[in-house]
Amino acid sequence: MDERRLKYLIQEKKYVTLKKELEEMNEVDVAEILEDLDIHTALLIFRMLSKDLAVDVFAHFSVEQQRDIIGLVTDKELKHIVEELFFDDMVDIIEEMPANVVKKILLHAKEEERNLINEFLRYPIDSAGSIMTIEYVDLKKAMTVKEALEHIKKTGLNKETVYTCYVTDKNRKLEGIVSLRKLVISDEEKTIEDIMDRDVIYVHTHDDQETVASIFKRYGFLALPVVDKEDRLTGIITVDDIMDVIDQETTEDFQRMAAMSPTEEKYLDASIFSLAKHRIIWLLVLMISATLTGGIIMKYEKVLETVVVLTAFIPMLMDTGGNSGSQSSTLIIRGIALGEVELKDAGKVIWKEFRIAIIVGLALAVVNFFRIYFFDGVGVLISFTVTFTLFVTVVISKVVGCILPMIAKKLNIDPAIMAGPLITTIVDALSLVVYFSIASWLLNI
Template identity: 35%
Template sequence: MFNGSGMLVQLIKPEFEELIQAKDWVGLKDVLSDVPPVDIADLLVELDGDIAVVIFRLLKKPIAADVFSYLPSNKGVELLELFNKQQLSDVMVNLEPDEQVALMEELPGHLTQRVMNSMNLEDQKQVKKLLGYPEDSIGRLMTPRYVRIKSDWTIERSMKHIRKYAEVAETLNRIYVVDDNEFLIDDLRLTEFILADPEDVVESIMDRSFEALMAYEDQEEAVKMFAKYDRVALPVVDTDGILVGIVTVDDIIDVAEEETTEDMQKMAGMDALDDYYSQTSIFGLVKKRIGWLIVLFVGQILTALTMSGYEEILKQIVLLSYFVPLLIASGGNSGSQAATLIIRALATDDIKSDGWRKVLSREVLSGLLLGTLLGILGFITLIAWGLIGGDPLNQELILKASVVGSSLLLIVLFGNITGAMLPFLLSKVGLDPAVSSAPFVATLVDVSGIIIYFSIAVFLLSGILL
């Protein structure tokens, strides 16, 4: 087998398309028998739904379900529309409960009941229970397919129980110990049972120390827990401590990717997409982007209005206008850097939402250092500019250079503080810190930067202004 999904797909794609063209379904079945489900899904994405449905019939039922789980949501919905009741049932019964829930969340209303009716009563009950948890909660991610035992069982009895339910369990990496009321009291590695004396009771290998997720917590908390404890699976309990399911690392990888993508899109000054970029319509893209563009446009109007208030100064000292883009861009860049650092630190729990005082002191100091360095560079740049333009090195040129240098210091400092504190402020009022995006910070700094710049100009150049 070849390593690398993209390479394998490219290698078999010509043969795959040729067999479809010839309607050689037997040959196609042989070709697909050794292809991983994720690669089969890649091959199906660009096919017409009718052809994709035929190919699904060639696959073994568990493989077909795996392939379906890897399809983009819009392609999955397209195929479900074409499946007959038996095909729907075959796919749904072989999906994990969390995958069934994820699919139901994506379905249009007219298809939801049809898919639900294709499932057996037990699966329907599980899906409805999981859908009862809040959207984006850990409860929506979990699966009830795990192995649990009692502390007073012997190791031998426990191993028989594990072997009995191993096939339906999503993972055997951890075995969960519960009491008579289903309260979670421990989770144990399978190797501990293998190494223990068969006559010993489970209690003898327990330490009653475990980490668990809460079903009603946000999915982001699960990402943090998996990263912190480096686990393949974690148990999920309700508010009373009763074991209700487990979450596995493959689901967390998907959540981490979604959360990172969402944060990146929000930091770019837009609403997060509901689907992959390639699966989002032009209208959908415009809808997600236009809101913040309007907000930022209004912000730039404020910038223009602020500059118009200093029209007389600009008429008298035209040189000052040349440095406006440099100054506000430096402040915006500094603010964007600070906002990005703090948003990421909050997301990874590197800093807590109540740690703003420490962050403020750090960003004031770093802002002063950055501003001083850029201020010196700006001072030297304007002096050189003037000398190259034929101006003498006199008090007026030095004052103009001082305006630029000191403005850079204060604007960069203000940008740093604004970018660092906005995530805390938004978090405090219950908003996602990621919305303190780079464009949003830059717009704030634009307006304040112009006020700082021209206020310093009026103060230092009052002697040469008419």
């Protein structure tokens, strides 16, 4: 349904037609449509939806829209939403809401749910425990396949997924898993113990969410069990939740690579002061660190006074060096994020980037020599000085560009920090030192 069609139905008060059309749409699309309306119109339409659809739509609203809706709906309406929301969605909402809204939500939650919510909120932020859900199907190994299918029919409606079931003992210790497909095709008289898979891949409640994301990507899971220190099943993480984590982590990496402090605010929703605050700190750091390059130029002032033409090639050398380093660092950071590059591969990575740098450096050096000598009309000795510096700069830049992210990983710092502007600043300083050292040596200055 397009926006004009929606406005027409609202203006003409054709609510029956409007409700019918919205009921046939996906809840994500309905939530997106209501987000663009003023809150009172959105609430009017929200109340027209069936109860089940309204809950699903509410779960896909932005935090701001959820807060506004909670502030306007009746206690009875809020009670239904709270009761029907999946547990992990409720925890996510509570984590984002101000205290007064949280109090209103918890007021309508059952005592057992309130206790569980408080337990979930104690997990470290960005940990597996903070993003898991308790809505999973658990089975006992003594059950027959027939009994298990009956159990799924009775309890599965309120679970986030039924495609994978988890086998636990009387102490909730995870013993195995069994897929719904295997249950359906197995003999009804067989026990769960006969058909379950004992080789279970799981994560612990305090594992970082990036670790969880890498396991999902590696194995292509739809859900992943989460256990505590004693291997008791605590919850599961579903693929839709981990997709949000992957988006969040990727956004943070891009922000760090662009020399900005990470923020979860949407660009259009954030104020100009908030956006400026996240950018200015890193820009100040980079600006102050850039004084290093100025100090290097001043140190070799005598060289520049003797051969003034050397000054003309400084921007080209610094830009090429910075770009070369950024190429390497970006590839290595991406490799680390995907699990393709590990710390034990440092030697292989450095050797590979060194050989790549030799090839790239030689190609750039040859082209640059002829350009400077024939087109710029500069002497052979100065052309060779600039060209040789360019070659050495490219080699150093690429090696440094691959080493720094791995050092950051070793120190448990986000490797994305070692990209873009920061690595360019480091390489710029190295390029100038190499340039003036080679010029001093070859030109006997």
